Amino acid sequence: MGASFIKGAPHHFHVQLEYDRRPFVRNLVLMIPSTMVLMSFLWVVMPTDPAWMAILASIIGVAVIIFGVSPLLTYHELTEDALVLRQGWYFQLRIPLDQITSASHLERGARKVGVSFQVIGSRLSVTTRRTDLMELVLDRGIRAVWAWGKRIDRVAFDTMDNERALREIRDRSLSPVRSNGAER
Numbered sequence: 001m002g003a004s005f006i007k008g009a010p011h012h013f014h015v016q017l018e019y020d021r022r023p024f025v026r027n028l029v030l031m032i033p034s035t036m037v038l039m040s041f042l043w044v045v046m047p048t049d050p051a052w053m054a055i056l057a058s059i060i061g062v063a064v065i066i067f068g069v070s071p072l073l074t075y076h077e078l079t080e081d082a083l084v085l086r087q088g089w090y091f092q093l094r095i096p097l098d099q100i101t102s103a104s105h106l107e108r109g110a111r112k113v114g115v116s117f118q119v120i121g122s123r124l125s126v127t128t129r130r131t132d133l134m135e136l137v138l139d140r141g142i143r144a145v146w147a148w149g150k151r152i153d154r155v156a157f158d159t160m161d162n163e164r165a166l167r168e169i170r171d172r173s174l175s176p177v178r179s180n181g182a183e184r
Contacts, residue, residue: 013079013080014077014078014079014080015077015078015168016075016076016077017075017076017077017078017159017160017161017164017165017168018075018076018159018160018161019075019076019087019128019157019158019159019160020128020129020158020160021071021072021128022128023113023114023128023129024068024071024072024088024128025072027067027068027071028064028068028069028072031064031067031068032064032068035060035061035064038060039053039056039057039060042056066088066089066090067088067090070088070089070090071087071088073088073089074086074087074088074089076157076159076165078165078168078169078172080172081096081097081098082094082095082096082097083095083097083100083136083169085126085155085157087114087115087126091115091126091146093124093126093142093144093146093155095136095138095142095155096142097169097172097173098139098173099138099139099140099141099142100136100137100138100139100169100173101137101138101139102135102136102137103134103135103136103137103166103169103170103173104134104135104166105132105133105134105135105162105166106133106134106135106156107131107132107133108130108131108133109125109127109130109131109133109135109156110123110125110127110130110156111130112125113127113128113129113130114126114127114128115146117144117146117147117148117150117152122141122150122151122152122153122154123135123152123154123155123156124144124146124147124152124154124155124156125155125156125157126155126156126157127156127157127158128158129158132158132162133156133157133158133162134156134157134158134159134162134165134166135154135155135156136154136155136156136157136169137153137154138152138153138154138155139153140153141153
């Protein structure tokens with residue numbers, strides 16, 4: 001996707017940075033039959049009032065929509081003053097551009113894909129793969145609710161076009177962003 005204007009505010013520019021949807025499609029393909037098997041099993045093993053089964057099915061359905069469908073509907077976004085990382089409706093992190101002191105290629109990231117953080121350390125990862133990522137180093141760090149409120153100063157993430165994302169971040173950053181330690 002290219003740059004576009006935010007509706008209702010024509011002077012505000014934003015760039016959509018798409019991430020790979022394939023891991024979420026695989027998860028969704030597994031979630032739907034698993035949910036159906038679970039509900040069938042519960043119906044057979046614990047015959048109960050249909051109203052309770054409907055409530056349980058609704059709760060599970062909402063979880064499938066939030067964790068299975070919503071990651072297919074969101075993307076990262078670069079605005080005039082921030083990089084907004086999203087993964088579904090359950091995760092959003094706003095990183096002010098003036099906090100970014102370095103943006104570089106990261107060959108290998110965390111073993112786990114998705115949203116994760118180091119218990120000992122200050123890196124948050126928002127990834128759809130384990131390799132070919134980007135890493136941002138933040139000046140003062142920011143608090144991340146997803147990381148138990150810890151202050152993080154490194155963020156690893158990926159997009160479908162990392163080179164374009166790095167270029168856009170460097171072009172818009174309000175602080176001097178360095179690539180691999182070199183002043184730009």
